[in-house]
Amino acid sequence: MFKMTLRSVFSNKIRFLLTALSVVLGVAFVVSAFVVTDGLRSTFSDLSADIYSQQDLTVRPAAPFGERDGDLPPVPDQVLADVAALDSVVEATPAIFAGEVLVVDDLGNEPETGGPPVVGVNWTGNDALDQFVLIDGVGPSSPTEIAIDVNTFADGDYTIGNEYVVKGPIATETFTLVGTIRFGVDEDVSVGARFTAFEAETAQRFLDRQDAWDEIALAIDGDIEAAQAEITALLPQGVEVVSGDVSQAEFNDSFNEFLGPFRTILLAFAFVILFVSAFLINNTFNIIVGQRIRELGLLRAIGATGSQVRRSVLVEALLVGLIATAIGLGLGLLGARGLIALLESQGGEFPDGPLPLAFRTILVALFTGVVVTVISAMIPARKASTISPMEALQETSSLAESSNARRSIIGAVLALVGIVATLVGLFGSFEDATPRLTILGFGAIVSFIAVAVLSPFLVRPVVGLIGAPIAGAFGAAGSMARRNSLRSPQRTAGTAVALTIGLALIATVTVLAASLKSTVTESLETRVNAGYVVFGELTDAQVGEVAALPGISETSVIGSGEVLLGDDFDTDEVVEAESVNFSDIEALVDTGLTGDYTPGGNHVVLEKNAAEDYGLGIGDDITLSFKNLNTEIFEVSGIYEYTDILDAPVIIDTTTFTTNFAEADAFVLLARGADDVTPAQARTQLDTVFDGDENFEVNDQAEYLESVDQEISSLLSIINIFLGLAVGIALIGIINTLTLSVFERTREIGLLRAVGMARRQARRMIRWESVLISVFGGILGIALGLLFGYALATAIPDSIISGVSFPVGSLITFVIMAIIAGFVAAIMPARRAAKLNILDAISHV
Amino acid sequence: METASAATSTLAARTQNASKIYGMGDTEVRALDDVTVGFARGAFTAIMGPSGSGKSTLMHTMAGLDPLTLGQSYIGDVELSSLNEKELTLLRREQVGFIFQAFNLIPTLSAMENITLPMDLAKTKPDQAWVENVISTVGLADRTSHRPDELSGGQQQRVAVARALASRPEIIFADEPTGNLDSRTGGEILDFMRSAVRELGQTIVMVTHDAVAASYSDRVVFLADGKIVDEMHEPTADAVFDHMKSLGD
Numbered sequence A: 001m002f003k004m005t006l007r008s009v010f011s012n013k014i015r016f017l018l019t020a021l022s023v024v025l026g027v028a029f030v031v032s033a034f035v036v037t038d039g040l041r042s043t044f045s046d047l048s049a050d051i052y053s054q055q056d057l058t059v060r061p062a063a064p065f066g067e068r069d070g071d072l073p074p075v076p077d078q079v080l081a082d083v084a085a086l087d088s089v090v091e092a093t094p095a096i097f098a099g100e101v102l103v104v105d106d107l108g109n110e111p112e113t114g115g116p117p118v119v120g121v122n123w124t125g126n127d128a129l130d131q132f133v134l135i136d137g138v139g140p141s142s143p144t145e146i147a148i149d150v151n152t153f154a155d156g157d158y159t160i161g162n163e164y165v166v167k168g169p170i171a172t173e174t175f176t177l178v179g180t181i182r183f184g185v186d187e188d189v190s191v192g193a194r195f196t197a198f199e200a201e202t203a204q205r206f207l208d209r210q211d212a213w214d215e216i217a218l219a220i221d222g223d224i225e226a227a228q229a230e231i232t233a234l235l236p237q238g239v240e241v242v243s244g245d246v247s248q249a250e251f252n253d254s255f256n257e258f259l260g261p262f263r264t265i266l267l268a269f270a271f272v273i274l275f276v277s278a279f280l281i282n283n284t285f286n287i288i289v290g291q292r293i294r295e296l297g298l299l300r301a302i303g304a305t306g307s308q309v310r311r312s313v314l315v316e317a318l319l320v321g322l323i324a325t326a327i328g329l330g331l332g333l334l335g336a337r338g339l340i341a342l343l344e345s346q347g348g349e350f351p352d353g354p355l356p357l358a359f360r361t362i363l364v365a366l367f368t369g370v371v372v373t374v375i376s377a378m379i380p381a382r383k384a385s386t387i388s389p390m391e392a393l394q395e396t397s398s399l400a401e402s403s404n405a406r407r408s409i410i411g412a413v414l415a416l417v418g419i420v421a422t423l424v425g426l427f428g429s430f431e432d433a434t435p436r437l438t439i440l441g442f443g444a445i446v447s448f449i450a451v452a453v454l455s456p457f458l459v460r461p462v463v464g465l466i467g468a469p470i471a472g473a474f475g476a477a478g479s480m481a482r483r484n485s486l487r488s489p490q491r492t493a494g495t496a497v498a499l500t501i502g503l504a505l506i507a508t509v510t511v512l513a514a515s516l517k518s519t520v521t522e523s524l525e526t527r528v529n530a531g532y533v534v535f536g537e538l539t540d541a542q543v544g545e546v547a548a549l550p551g552i553s554e555t556s557v558i559g560s561g562e563v564l565l566g567d568d569f570d571t572d573e574v575v576e577a578e579s580v581n582f583s584d585i586e587a588l589v590d591t592g593l594t595g596d597y598t599p600g601g602n603h604v605v606l607e608k609n610a611a612e613d614y615g616l617g618i619g620d621d622i623t624l625s626f627k628n629l630n631t632e633i634f635e636v637s638g639i640y641e642y643t644d645i646l647d648a649p650v651i652i653d654t655t656t657f658t659t660n661f662a663e664a665d666a667f668v669l670l671a672r673g674a675d676d677v678t679p680a681q682a683r684t685q686l687d688t689v690f691d692g693d694e695n696f697e698v699n700d701q702a703e704y705l706e707s708v709d710q711e712i713s714s715l716l717s718i719i720n721i722f723l724g725l726a727v728g729i730a731l732i733g734i735i736n737t738l739t740l741s742v743f744e745r746t747r748e749i750g751l752l753r754a755v756g757m758a759r760r761q762a763r764r765m766i767r768w769e770s771v772l773i774s775v776f777g778g779i780l781g782i783a784l785g786l787l788f789g790y791a792l793a794t795a796i797p798d799s800i801i802s803g804v805s806f807p808v809g810s811l812i813t814f815v816i817m818a819i820i821a822g823f824v825a826a827i828m829p830a831r832r833a834a835k836l837n838i839l840d841a842i843s844h845v
Numbered sequence B: 001m002e003t004a005s006a007a008t009s010t011l012a013a014r015t016q017n018a019s020k021i022y023g024m025g026d027t028e029v030r031a032l033d034d035v036t037v038g039f040a041r042g043a044f045t046a047i048m049g050p051s052g053s054g055k056s057t058l059m060h061t062m063a064g065l066d067p068l069t070l071g072q073s074y075i076g077d078v079e080l081s082s083l084n085e086k087e088l089t090l091l092r093r094e095q096v097g098f099i100f101q102a103f104n105l106i107p108t109l110s111a112m113e114n115i116t117l118p119m120d121l122a123k124t125k126p127d128q129a130w131v132e133n134v135i136s137t138v139g140l141a142d143r144t145s146h147r148p149d150e151l152s153g154g155q156q157q158r159v160a161v162a163r164a165l166a167s168r169p170e171i172i173f174a175d176e177p178t179g180n181l182d183s184r185t186g187g188e189i190l191d192f193m194r195s196a197v198r199e200l201g202q203t204i205v206m207v208t209h210d211a212v213a214a215s216y217s218d219r220v221v222f223l224a225d226g227k228i229v230d231e232m233h234e235p236t237a238d239a240v241f242d243h244m245k246s247l248g249d
């Protein structure tokens, strides 16, 4: 029996390959996801080990909550002096990390920004503690000297000994390049960040750290814990001392925090692919069992039991799964490289490092590949076991299609469960995103299965309808194509369902993106009246300069930072706060402010949805804490409505902002052109202030809209690339079915050819059948996508998506895509059909 | 092709020194060995012979389904090896009719659609009166909208015969058309084929193993080992039967 199964697997290699291919792709995706994230994780933990292993203790600003960012006040010089004076401290190496620092090269070019950080650091010469290693020349030791990292040195046009213009965060000065440096001990692991090193005091001055440091690394002699206690006693408020292990763990945690969702997203795509593959495998095995019905009947007639027959089908699935998994593993390793390249091409940046294949990855791959295949083959296997010995003897036996009554009952139940779960997921109230997403995902999966179960009922009406014009236009071949696709509604629907799922997901995402875009556009167009938006860390001088321009009539600035809603640093929620002066901004943005806003007082304004969430209204008190450990009680004096420009849950006034934030820079500047100048004139004046400085982004309203548009589009395109893979698998599914159908209809096609069907007509017949299947799948998918998109857009709060918009152009594109998919899928099977040797075909049994 | 008038040729199809060789060297099989034979227009010819004697091969090579290894084969005046694949398809569509032992019909098409299939493929309008005449002659008038799986084996063969006749081909090749039928149903089909020849002037060549079936024909050609070994005119079942015995079948 086993030998027979083996033979059946290998007797039809194309069929085997096509079936395995979908599993291969799914497994490859899973493997890539794990390998890439494992690789990044190990690279970063090597790096953090490198950085922190030598440091016994680190003195640094305490972050009571939220991100460790520039809002924390740096560690004063005095602390360095005090700590260095202790007997237990062998070495105290201070460090500054501050950006952005750009060294203009000999050709006048600056290093690229927008990717990994481009920062300035202080040169200590102590590479054991700070990991900066000198590669060439000498370290900077005077106020006019700098060293740059080897990567920057290699990418640009630099010569040691030359003078270079250096753009810093607060000033631009000229320095002499004296050497090149590298970060990290391990050469294989480069963080991707770019560095410029300065002599210590120069770093403090040029990098805006007056008499202070971002960190002090300590080497301790003797008991580290005792030293830690000793140092803690010395430190002023807002400064802490932590062990190297803690720093290392934090570094890894913060990285994992980024990596976690990344891996989840990749695995979600892998899941989509495997899910689609499952339908494909199921359909293929259904067809195969149908074709082998006589053979299986014969087996039953000569004494094989039903369960033996079932087992032989399952063993075949097992083999397909195993081989596919093995290939998928190999492909996944290659894919990991491709994935990194793909993400980098879309603007991501990843450090170079090895890509490890963990044993866990192999287990997961085996599990997904083999289990998915075997489960998908279960129903066909059960059908196979019910084949009666009589079937072997019948002339034209075909596998009974499952009964319509049962199918509709199962389908209806599944649809109900799917819809209810989806609605609960969308509109139910949840504390957390995870259970909501789990229920939504479950709802979507069950809905798709329901669609798969019910869609055979739609084949006759839908394919009949869209097939009619084809039958009309393409004569006998066209009408036979239509009939062939109506022949077995279950097969047609089973083949199309993979495309349905792929396109449904794509259409959903597209509807959401379009709705998001139109919401943003509408709110910008109707509520923002600024004319110009400048992004960047703006100095007071720059803001003043803009306000003084004759071509600019109104300006307003927005700052931003993190605040704690309450005073419990461990448990209370951290949110973004923006600072703005409402008397300025009202002229530029329709904030929808109700109530009142009094600058300078202990007043805050809340965003409408946030206020609802917090259960606060005008006149209520709210406690806010800042990173400088200051806690204050504010009165809610007004409620405003979210726009894309002003969107933080809490708005504080500018005085509160400057007193409580270390880097109290404005980051958005809104401006309106004066009435007596043309937009072009206003723009020219505005540009003179920022003078092409890359640290600032000057947009007029149309440009801003465009950039928002672009952001949504590029996100959409990444998602669609991945979902496109699902469509690719659907294509394989169609190829698979058509190939099997052509094989199954060999005799019939031979007969057609014998009575005068030309090769072209044979090709045309298969091609249009393929297009009918794919268009059926496509239409169903798009319809579902519109439904899902509508439901999701409705469920998402109005502040983000306020109305649903259907991108008609994209939807038409999808239908055309489905048609093209059908044509492409038909190429090989159609060629096979046309090339059939008539005599062989006629004598084919 | 249309120029093949009765004056220049009374043969609907013929072969000249036709050989068909399968395989090479030790495994070489001469399925046809220097066969020269002609089939008269308006005649009903039966081909008989033991299994493996080359009957199907002769039919296939004459119908343009399979090329000869040596020699020529003609439909009317057209020599088949001079035609490319496309021209052969057109020739089959317009000049040749087929009836196989089984699986003659496309399962998705109704009886009527199966009958007009060659014309539909050619995008030509069937001669409605003629088609109706054919259908009523085969006795299928009330079955034209049925699918093949709703027809009995005999009815299916009648549809196949009707299809072969509907486009009025130069010649019809039938490979054991009654092989799958009981003798009564088979007899009806044979009767009908004979009347198509007698009354409609159709040319039919039929392969059969059955002496009774052969007795419906005007002439029997006997094949053995790829060669024509004998022929018989105006055969009777008994004579054919005796002859087959004498051939040691």
Ligand SMILES: Nc1ncnc2c1ncn2[C@@H]1O[C@H](COP(=O)(O)OP(=O)(O)OP(=O)(O)O)[C@@H](O)[C@H]1O
Residues within 6 Å of the ligand: B022, B023, B029, B030, B031, B049, B050, B051, B052, B053, B054, B055, B056, B057, B058
């Ligand atoms: N494709 C092929 N390859 C090799 N040999 C072949 C092929 N087709 C037929 N033959 C051989 O040619 C010979 C004649 O075959 P053919 O099918 O013409 O016989 P037949 O007279 O029709 O027999 P039957 O009465 O069994 O149908 C046989 O020996 C057969 O084995």
Ligand SMILES: [Mg+2]
Residues within 6 Å of the ligand: B055, B056, B057, B175
């Ligand atoms: Mg034969």
